[in-house]
Amino acid sequence: MKRFSKIFIYLGVVIVVGLVVYFIWTFFVPKPVSPTPSATTGGGSLPTGGTTGGASETSTATTSAVNVPTLTKISDHNVFYYWVDPQTSDVRYLGTDGEVWNAKNGGDVSESQQTVSALRSAEVYQNGQEVLVSFGDPTSPQWAVYNAVDKTWHPLPQSIENATWGANQNQLIAFTKNIDSYSLAYVDLTKNPPSFKTIMNNVYFHNAILTFSAPGTLIITERPSSSYQGSVWELNLKTLSLNMLLEPQNGLFSEPSADGSLIYETVNGTTSIINTSTLQPSNLPFPSLPNKCDLSANASSSSIYCFSPENLTQSVTMPDDYLMKAFYTIDILYNYQFASGNTRAVILSGAPGIPMLDATEVTSFGNNIYFVNRYDQSLYQLALPSSK
Numbered sequence: 576m577k578r579f580s581k582i583f584i585y586l587g588v589v590i591v592v593g594l595v596v597y598f599i600w601t602f603f604v605p606k607p608v609s610p611t612p613s614a615t616t617g618g619g620s621l622p623t624g625g626t627t628g629g630a631s632e633t634s635t636a637t638t639s640a641v642n643v644p645t646l647t648k649i650s651d652h653n654v655f656y657y658w659v660d661p662q663t664s665d666v667r668y669l670g671t672d673g674e675v676w677n678a679k680n681g682g683d684v685s686e687s688q689q690t691v692s693a694l695r696s697a698e699v700y701q702n703g704q705e706v707l708v709s710f711g712d713p714t715s716p717q718w719a720v721y722n723a724v725d726k727t728w729h730p731l732p733q734s735i736e737n738a739t740w741g742a743n744q745n746q747l748i749a750f751t752k753n754i755d756s757y758s759l760a761y762v763d764l765t766k767n768p769p770s771f772k773t774i775m776n777n778v779y780f781h782n783a784i785l786t787f788s789a790p791g792t793l794i795i796t797e798r799p800s801s802s803y804q805g806s807v808w809e810l811n812l813k814t815l816s817l818n819m820l821l822e823p824q825n826g827l828f829s830e831p832s833a834d835g836s837l838i839y840e841t842v843n844g845t846t847s848i849i850n851t852s853t854l855q856p857s858n859l860p861f862p863s864l865p866n867k868c869d870l871s872a873n874a875s876s877s878s879i880y881c882f883s884p885e886n887l888t889q890s891v892t893m894p895d896d897y898l899m900k901a902f903y904t905i906d907i908l909y910n911y912q913f914a915s916g917n918t919r920a921v922i923l924s925g926a927p928g929i930p931m932l933d934a935t936e937v938t939s940f941g942n943n944i945y946f947v948n949r950y951d952q953s954l955y956q957l958a959l960p961s962s963k
Contacts, residue, residue, distance in 0.1 A: 643960075646922060646929060650954035651683040652676060654947050656697035657954050658706065659940045660723070666945065667723060668954055669697055669706070675721060678954065686726050691719075696784075700744045701833075707740060707747065720764070732768060739785035739793075748793055748812075750779050759793075759810075775815060780808070788835025788851060794820070796838075799828040799894045807838060809851070820851065828894040830865035833938075836874035839865035841894070844887070850874050860918055861909055862887055864897070871938040877913060880921070880944055882906040882934040903949060906932045908957070922957065 650657075650668055657668035657678075666678040673691025677684040695709040695716050704723050709716040718731040718738055731738075731747075736757065738749035747762035751771060757779035761772040784796040791812040797805040804823035810816070821829060821840060828841040831851075838849040840856070846863040847856040852874060859881060867882035884904030887893070896902040908921040924932040933949040944957040 644921060645958040647956050647958070648948075648951075648953050649678045649956045650676070651678075653952040654954045655694050656706070656708075657936070657945065657947070658699035658703055659938065659945065660703035661701075661940070662703065664941070666954070666956070669694070669708070669721075671952065673710070675723075675726070686723070687721070687728070689728055698739060700740050702744060705744055707738060709738075731762070734771075735762070736779070737783065737785055738762065739787050741787055742789065742791075748774070748785065748787055750785075774812060784830070786831040786833075786835045788831070792835065792851075794831050794835050794838070794851070796829055796831060797827075799826060799898070801826040801892050801895050805829070807840075820849075820854070826893060828865055830870070832872055833870050834873050837872060839863075839868045841865055844893075846881070848879065857913055859911055860916065861907075861911075864894070864904075866935045867906065867937060869937050869939050869944070871940065879911050879913070880908060880937065880939060881911060882908050882932070882937065882946070884933075885924070900949070903933045906934050908932075908934070908944075921959075 649666065652668075652674070653671040654668045655671045655673075657666060659666050667686065668676055668678060670676060671694065673689060673694060674685065675687035675689075677686055691708065691710045693711050693713075695711070695713060697709075698707045699705070700707070706721045706723070707718070708721060709718050711717040715736075717733065718735045720729045720731065721727075722729065734751045734753065735747075736750045736752050738747045740746070741748045741761060745764045747764065747769075749760055749762050751758050751760050756777060758776050759774040759778050761774060763770045763772070780795050780797065782798050784798065786794040786796065788794055793810040793812055795808040795810065797807070799805050802825070804825050805827040806819055806823040807821035807827075807829050809818045809820050811818075820838065821827065824842050826842060829838055831838050836851055838851055840847045840849060841864050844862060846859045846865070846868075848859065848868070849856045861881075861883040863881045863883050867884070869880045872879045882904075884906055886905045891897070891902050897904070905924045907923050910919040910921055912918070922929055922932075924930070930948070931950050932955075934946040935949055937944065937946045939945070942959045942961065944959065946955055946957075947953070948955055
């Protein structure tokens, strides 16, 4: 009997302790708050905690939530490239089959039904009227210019291997091939056929991205891979001096802004924004990728919008897995203030009213942010709340 009495006493003590713990947990321990759906159509909940990843250990930046913006899918077809007309605010895009569409409420308007196979790259001139496009065989691509005013395509000479817009809409800067030699040249588009003026002979960067930076600089960005060292170069088109901006590193993923005044760089998990005039970097206090930051920002911008992938792990080989679409990210959009280092969360993938987002080709115009979502290859418009 004594043995059973001790057992009952022990059980009683356990029950009493359990009740005390339950009482304390129920009434005194704060409970997590579930995300609150937005009253705004297309809105979502915002993260309110500190940022993670990148240089967060040394950053003194703070994070706060902002009013929820409105997110809308504005394309009816899969998008390869898009651009905004700065005069009319029309948003046009190049479909994955080469057709050109004007994104409109109630149905997109077809502007060109000309199909183009195996699109490689596209770059709009700053006036929004002409787009430089490459397509076809990646080892020997074809080049053409689409004119959004008269809605026509204009093929370029097959000797062009790589090109970018120059100082005006009538000029390209291109690597050209003549038999087995390569040259860097100006291409005059006012002539029919276009004429060439050599800048440098016997020079070529294979599979690089070219970006003109006014008044006379060409930025040459080597494409990234974890298996070889990439770098970024700067060519003075007047003196022809070639300087290295970013030293060779395995997995270096970099992309200039549209005007070439900034370079977004991601290496070893940290993303930096580099002013090409001062070469001073600003380390983001959250993980990001160059294709996820606002390409329309420039050296005079006081802040920048960047999407941040929240599901990067060491099992992912970056940037190769991402660029080959073996891996998709889950993004949060942040606004980063250069002067203070403060960071504001804007939208969160999967929050109420927000689809899963893997954003690329991010630009801003007026009070809107545009991007292509890799999950559905559609173009989205994020209308930010008015500052008034």
